[in-house]
Amino acid sequence: MTAEDLRLPPIDPVGPADAWHRVRATAARRTQHVSTRARLALVVGATSVPLASWTARFVAGGWQPQGDEALISIRVGDVLSTDPPLMGMRSTSGITAPDVWAHHPGPIDFYAFAGPHFLAGRHPAGVLVGCLLLAVAMVAVAIWNAHRAAGWSGVAAVALVVLAMERMFGAGLVLPLNVWPPMLAFLATLVLAWRLVLGQVGAMPAYVVCASLAAQPHVAFGPPVGLLTAGLAVLGIYRWWARRDAIWPLRGYHRRPTRPAYRRPGWQAVAAAVVCSLPVLIETLTFDPPNVVELWRLGTTTQTIAVGAGPTWHVLAGSMVPVGRAHVGWDSLVVGGVRQGVAAVLLVVALAAVVQPWRRFVRRPARDGALRVGLAVALVSLVPIWRVGTGMAERSQLIYLCILAAAPLLVTSLTIAWVGLTAAHHLRQSPLVVGAPVGVLAAIALAVTPLTGFAHLMQDRYDGDVARADRIVTAVAAALDAPARRGRPVVVESYGLVPWASVGPALQERLLRDGRPVYFDTLWAHRQDEDQRRIEYAPDSALRVLLRELPPGGKWSHDAAPDPAYTRVFAEDTPQGRHLVEVAIT
Secondary structure, three states: OOOOOOOOOOOOOOOHHHHHHHHHHHHHHHHHHHHHHHHHHHHHHHHHHHHHHHHHHHHHOOOOOOOHHHHHHHHHHOOOOOOOOOOOOEOOHHHHOOOOOOEOOOOHHHHHHHHHHHHOOOOHHHHHHHHHHHHHHHHHHHHHHHHHHHHHHHHHHHHHHHHHHHHHHHHHHHOOOOOOHHHHHHHHHHHHHHHHHOOOHHHHHHHHHHHHHHHOOOHHHHHHHHHHHHHHHHHHHHHHHHHHOOOOOOOOOOOOOOOOHHHOHHHHHHHHHHHHHHHHHHHHHHOOOOHHHHHHHHHOOOOOOOOOHHHHHHHHHHHHOOEOOOEEOOOOEEOOHHHHHHHHHHHHHHHHHHOOOOHHHHHOOOHHHHHHHHHHHHHHHHHHHHHHHHOOOOHHHHHHHHOOOHHHHHHHHHHHHHHHHHHHHHOOOOHHHHHHHHHHHHHHHHHHOOEOOHHHHHHOOHHHHHHHHHHHHHHHHHHHOOOOOOOOOEEEEEOOHHHHHHHHHHHHHHHHHOOOOEEOOOOOOOOOOOHHHOHHHOOOOOEEEEEEEEOOOOOOOOOOOOOOOEEEEEEEEEOOEEEEEEEEEO
């Protein structure tokens, strides 16, 4: 061995000045990262203020779940029971496809609300807090990932969508009815899909969770989320082939993993998909027919009479340009010609923005075109929305297109952001100089101008319905708490629209919350995951509560109960006349 062999490799000298410079550079990067996080948290907090204020108002007002919200609260309470939910809410599939008995795709929202519900001692406020936490989480996911996708221009665009949705739909966004929680989850899903198209695969697990939160509670979100997921799967396989000349998992490609499997986004996404879909998988294997078969029958039913393109375009135009008044009703939504023209111009500009060589985005995503990629994702999601709308059997079903407003709103906001950045480039100005006035004007427009009144369609008379249900339920619960009736099982029979769709479920939820065994029937032909509560299983010792109504100008919805031990009539004055609800206990 010679002296040359023993010579050590040269070491670059690092003086005190160089070391101090590196420490300062590292500290500056960390400070900038913390500053970015703080600003993003400020944006999330500002956009979530309306959500928190609505929740506080409901809780302070003693909110009583009624109708479908009461049924959801019952199923949330079943999460930690021996009969956990395996199905979503019952759907109105019979309107579109007679003899189809489809539930909504899954019960994930029940599980999402379960933690706060049980921490609150099964009090209704727990469900409201769960809704608020989920809504704020979806806003945070959307805004955070918009920053990862396109920086502050992406944050501004997504924050504008959140503000517009809050103005359009109001306090409904923090209620547990299954049309509300998926709306902000759908926005988060679109933003995460945007990141995945850009090649940021770290968003994969979050995409699976948000897509499940959007698609499971309501069937209307299934087509756009399904198309996005299928498109992302195809794009991912193509990118794998383009980079490795092999389609996983074909044999012949054996790359040594650089990270443990549990830290790789693909395996994390698979695990998230299994967890989110586990109740649906169990239901599919144990029920006959499974709900997926009914959903397939619903999706493949051909309508002989369809709504068509005209009414569907009015709904999409009203969602893309929500500023201004419109005729909004259960049977139609009509927007003015000016707003239709603005929506058409926005679509043309958006299409022009995304028409470019897509090969660069398929193989090597470009950061400078991030806004255009987001536009492409939003435009693709409009395709199934359009298809579903034009194929609907009844105009009243167009209300379900309104809850998909995140996609058309995202098209509008990203188009405005792209035009602003393009103008800043050509004017040789900072994007902030051009974008700040545009953002301020948009915020002012959302704050002071009337918006398309989608909220009143779903929230019309909501406070009155809650107050009526609370008044009746409180009185009946007190009557059932009499010494002779305390602790006994209860059968609830509801006849008529108001008893069946509002007061009956509210009473069932209240009695179950009080610890009573409750039995009630549903108008459903197939086996369900809560059949243990059907009236046929009630013991002979059970009390019977009969609810019936007398609508203005009509007749009683059912014969009076024979020899009731307790009876009371609740009257309510409506524009059509006096409405009566009678409660009888036998």
